[in-house]
Amino acid sequence: MSNACLRGTHFKLVVLRRISGLAGEGRERVCMRGRGIVENDTIAAISTPLGEGGIGIVRISGPDALKIASRLFRDPSGKRRRTLKPWGVRYGIVVDPETGEEIDEALASAMPAPHSFTREDVVEFSCHGGIGPLSRVLDAVLKCGARLAQPGEFTRRAFLSGRIDLAQAEAVIEIVRARTDSARRLALANLRGGLSAAVVSIRDDVVALLAQLEAVVDFPEDDVDEPDHDAITRRARETASKLRGLAARARCGRVYRDGVTVAIVGRPNVGKSSLLNALLGRSKAIVTDVPGTTRDAVEDWTNMHGVPVRLVDTAGLRETDDPVERLGVERTRERLDEADLAIVVIDGSEALSDGDVAVLRSAGTKRGVVALNKSDLPQRVAESDVAPHAAGMPVLRVSAKEGTGIESLEKIIAELAVGRVAGVSEGMVMASARQQEALERAAAALDEVARGVEGETPLDLAAIDIREALFWLDQITGRSASDDVLDRIFSEFCVGK
Ligand SMILES: Nc1nc2c(ncn2[C@@H]2O[C@H](COP(=O)(O)OP(=O)(O)OP(=O)(O)O)[C@@H](O)[C@H]2O)c(=O)[nH]1
Numbered sequence: 001m002s003n004a005c006l007r008g009t010h011f012k013l014v015v016l017r018r019i020s021g022l023a024g025e026g027r028e029r030v031c032m033r034g035r036g037i038v039e040n041d042t043i044a045a046i047s048t049p050l051g052e053g054g055i056g057i058v059r060i061s062g063p064d065a066l067k068i069a070s071r072l073f074r075d076p077s078g079k080r081r082r083t084l085k086p087w088g089v090r091y092g093i094v095v096d097p098e099t100g101e102e103i104d105e106a107l108a109s110a111m112p113a114p115h116s117f118t119r120e121d122v123v124e125f126s127c128h129g130g131i132g133p134l135s136r137v138l139d140a141v142l143k144c145g146a147r148l149a150q151p152g153e154f155t156r157r158a159f160l161s162g163r164i165d166l167a168q169a170e171a172v173i174e175i176v177r178a179r180t181d182s183a184r185r186l187a188l189a190n191l192r193g194g195l196s197a198a199v200v201s202i203r204d205d206v207v208a209l210l211a212q213l214e215a216v217v218d219f220p221e222d223d224v225d226e227p228d229h230d231a232i233t234r235r236a237r238e239t240a241s242k243l244r245g246l247a248a249r250a251r252c253g254r255v256y257r258d259g260v261t262v263a264i265v266g267r268p269n270v271g272k273s274s275l276l277n278a279l280l281g282r283s284k285a286i287v288t289d290v291p292g293t294t295r296d297a298v299e300d301w302t303n304m305h306g307v308p309v310r311l312v313d314t315a316g317l318r319e320t321d322d323p324v325e326r327l328g329v330e331r332t333r334e335r336l337d338e339a340d341l342a343i344v345v346i347d348g349s350e351a352l353s354d355g356d357v358a359v360l361r362s363a364g365t366k367r368g369v370v371a372l373n374k375s376d377l378p379q380r381v382a383e384s385d386v387a388p389h390a391a392g393m394p395v396l397r398v399s400a401k402e403g404t405g406i407e408s409l410e411k412i413i414a415e416l417a418v419g420r421v422a423g424v425s426e427g428m429v430m431a432s433a434r435q436q437e438a439l440e441r442a443a444a445a446l447d448e449v450a451r452g453v454e455g456e457t458p459l460d461l462a463a464i465d466i467r468e469a470l471f472w473l474d475q476i477t478g479r480s481a482s483d484d485v486l487d488r489i490f491s492e493f494c495v496g497k
């Protein structure tokens with residue numbers, strides 16, 4: 001074995017220790033480990049929320065799903081066993097397998113493997129939606145040998161069976177949690193393979209780059225052309241830049257997923273609570289003409305041009321001897337610190353005061369907007385009075401009372417939130433913090449490749465960095481995600497999903 005080859009092997013061992021579960025064989029290994037932990041038994045859970053509803057569903061998945069269902073399901077008379085029809089829906093009655101007691105009328109749907117969500121045999125009983133019937137039907141299923149599913153276990157099985165990849169599995173929960181229609185659209189695009197396709201396409205480029213390097217590293221004596229170092233550097237840079245582009249689009253999309261927190265701050269009585277109510281379109285916070293009305297922060301979610309926005313109305317900022325109000329003021333400062341953006345409210349019908357300037361100064365390091373409120377009254381503050389203290393924040397006249405300027409305020413906030421014109425555009429993707437980090441780390445590894453090859457680093461070292469980039473990309477699709485990562489992701493799901 002040549003020195004280069006030995007060096008390559010050594011470094012590969014180092015990196016293997018550093019990053020477990022390398023690309024290539026990763027998916028298979030995860031599946032095997034996953035199956036060792038999540039056994040291939042039959043699981044069941046109530047898949048609809050526990051409350052009163054028109055319909056509630058008990059879902060069963062696994063090799064015994066059909067057998068278990070046939071033990072419980074009778075024809076409408078309750079006397080004869082009812083055979084389930086593959087891909088069909090049957091009406092009948094669910095009975096207790098031990099006592100034969102009738103539990104509830106139900107529709108049973110059978111979805112035999114492999115054409116089901118989990119790729120296992122799946123049966124769903126659609127019963128009356130209430131905790132009473134649903135828990136008894138579930139109990140009957142468990143008595144027949146099924147095990148209660150863990151949170152997200154149905155989706156985990158769909159992932160482990162290869163029906164969906166990890167990015168698609170995560171999209172399932174994003175759809176459930178989508179707070180706005182834009183968030184839903186982006187999540188659905190991921191469920192349909194949007195993010196995965198973008199990652200897989202870049203992964204193909206990375207694999208091609210690796211193949212080019214490894215041919216030289218692994219078979220140096222063979223008749224392999226010496227690679228063109230400039231071409232490798234260029235290709236690594238191009239791929240890193242593609243990844244950065246994807247990460248930037250994903251960063252934007254993430255705002256639609258996670259939303260932003262906006263603190264409404266200002267002196268007492270300037271109309272912060274009125275503005276909160278105007279932005280929410282309902283009367284959430286108490287409004288009076290007594291300064292110091294709001295003590296505890298009042299907050300709620302709203303939708304601004306598709307961006308989920310958590311608005312936080314706060315206690316007015318001023319020096320005060322009242323101990324209760326002082327606590328409120330302290331809390332305002334904390335909420336302002338935690339917020340992503342600020343709306344600084346100033347009463348435009350009164351001359352700009354030192355108090356207003358102090359608030360502008362407190363919000364100085366935040367991105368945000370200044371709302372000159374009470375524009376329905378004669379105005380005593382000019383925009384040019386505010387600008388020198390506003391640290392570049394846009395200044396806007398609004399009237400919380402009349403509702404004027406509110407739409408423009410929402411548009412500015414949405415634009416500040418996504419960092420550009422608000423609205424889901426072509427090519428935008430949604431990524432979680434985990435996926436975002438993986439994209440950025442993969443790009444950084446490729447930068448390292450380019451730097452290394454340019455600086456005449458041995459190619460076997462560059463190959464290790466390429467493998468690291470692959471590792472991070474495979475974290476997104478799940479080829480190389482460890483059981484810990486999977487546990488963390490699926491534990492966020494509810495039982496029955
Ligand atoms: N004319 C006019 N009055 C307004 C407007 N917005 C608020 N007000 C009035 O200003 C007073 C104070 O309003 P709030 O919304 O309670 O003010 P705040 O900033 O929350 O006050 P604190 O909670 O005490 O800090 C109330 O009498 C409101 O009706 C506006 O746009 N125009």
Ligand SMILES: [Mg+2]
Pocket residue numbers: 272273274285286287293294313314
């Ligand atoms: Mg208030």
